Amino acid sequence: SAVISQKPSRDICQRGTSLTIQCQVDSQVTMMFWYRQQPGQSLTLIATANQGSEATYESGFVIDKFPISRPNLTFSTLTVSNMSPEDSSIYLCSVEGQGVADTQYFGPGTRLTVL
Amino acid sequence: GQSLEQPSEVTAVEGAIVQINCTYQTSGFYGLSWYQQHDGGAPTFLSYNALDGLEETGRFSSFLSRSDSYGYLLLQELQMKDSASYFCAVRRTDSWGKLQFGAGTQVVVTP
Numbered sequence: 001s002a003v004i005s006q007k008p009s010r011d012i013c014q015r016g017t018s019l020t021i022q023c024q025v026d027s028q029v030t031m032m033f034w035y036r037q038q039p040g041q042s043l044t045l046i047a048t049a050n051q052g053s054e055a056t057y058e059s060g061f062v063i064d065k066f067p068i069s070r071p072n073l074t075f076s077t078l079t080v081s082n083m084s085p086e087d088s089s090i091y092l093c094s095v096e097g098q099g100v101a102d103t104q105y106f107g108p109g110t111r112l113t114v115l
Numbered sequence: 116g117q118s119l120e121q122p123s124e125v126t127a128v129e130g131a132i133v134q135i136n137c138t139y140q141t142s143g144f145y146g147l148s149w150y151q152q153h154d155g156g157a158p159t160f161l162s163y164n165a166l167d168g169l170e171e172t173g174r175f176s177s178f179l180s181r182s183d184s185y186g187y188l189l190l191q192e193l194q195m196k197d198s199a200s201y202f203c204a205v206r207r208t209d210s211w212g213k214l215q216f217g218a219g220t221q222v223v224v225t226p
Contacts, residue, residue, distance in 0.1 A: 033213070042202060042216045043158065092157065103148075104214060106157040 002027055002095050004107035012113045013083055020079045021110045023093035028073035030096075033104070034066070037090040046091075049076045083114045119203050119217035126223040133190045135220045137203035140184065144205040147179050147186045148214065153199045161201075162188065190222070198224045 003026040013019050023032065034046040047057045047068055055068040069077045080087050090109040097103030119139045127133045137147065146165035150158040164170050164179035164186060176189040190197055203217040 042218045043214075045213055045215070048213065097160070103160045103163070106159070108157050 002029070002097065002105040004093060004095065004105055006093060006107040006110050008110055009108065010111040010113075012115060014115055015084055017083055018079055018081045019083065019112060020077050021091055021093075021112075023076045023078070023107055025074045025095055030073070032070065032076045033094045034068065034076075034078045035092045035094060035106075037092060037109070039089070043092065046078070080112065083112075085114045088112055088114045119205065119215065121201075121203060121217040121220045123218070124221040124223065126225060127193055128225050129193055129195060131193050133193060133222060135188045135190070135201050135203075135222070137186045137188070137217055138184060139186075139203075139205060139217075141205055143208040145208060146206055147177070148204045148206065149175075149177050149188045150202045150204060150216075151199050152202065152219075158202065193224050195224050195226070198222060 005024045007022045011019055032049045035043045036046055037043045045058050046061045046066055047055045049055045049068045049070040051070045051073050057063060065081055067079045078091060090111050092106050092109045094104045094106045097105060119137055121135060121137050125133050146163055148163045149161040151161050152158040161175055162170055162172055162177035164177050167179050167181055169176055169178045174191045179186040188201060200219045200221050202219045204214040207213045207215055
């Protein structure tokens with residue numbers, strides 16, 4: 001299994017500001033994934049972060065709004081830029097399970113509230 | 116495109132059996148997964164079906180029928196701690212690693 005930590009666990013931010021969320025994994029992984037989960041809703045994939053290349057974004061998500069860094073095989077950041085109340089969500093990072101059929105492991109999430 | 120449909124909520128008493136259905140429309144996928152998420156917690160993996168048939172893991176079982184575009188998660192001997200949201204998910208064929216999730220089913224277990 002993989003142990004994933006995220007910082008911060010929660011934050012309350014003002015409209016127009018930006019927040020960077022950190023994700024740390026206890027093992028080296030090729031791909032890291034960022035998801036958004038709005039209150040009471042399902043998980044929506046934002047982007048896939050590969051070390052050494054640009055992140056690939058899903059439809060409806062753009063790099064200017066959600067820039068991602070992936071400096072090494074155990075760490076990634078997601079920035080939520082120029083925030084609005086609609087960005088209030090839980091943001092989760094996840095990684096593929098190693099050697100376990102079709103498992104993804106999720107971090108504890110960052111609960112963001114934008115005022 | 117791909118979409119997965121689940122009931123929004125199921126309520127049952129302790130000790131009962133609950134079946135959560137997942138019907139999907141997809142152009143192709145590797146397998147169907149199930150995740151559990153307690154309120155305020157992270158999703159955790161429960162089960163995966165790559166092939167048709169039943170997979171059993173303790174009190175939880177999962178089933179897949181590709182011909183019927185249908186799967187289900189079976190929760191047996193329900194316990195209070197099973198109160199959570201349950202999501203089905205497919206692994207997309209257009210890019211390995213990406214999961215698309217259903218809307219989730221809230222399971223409420225009552226005494």
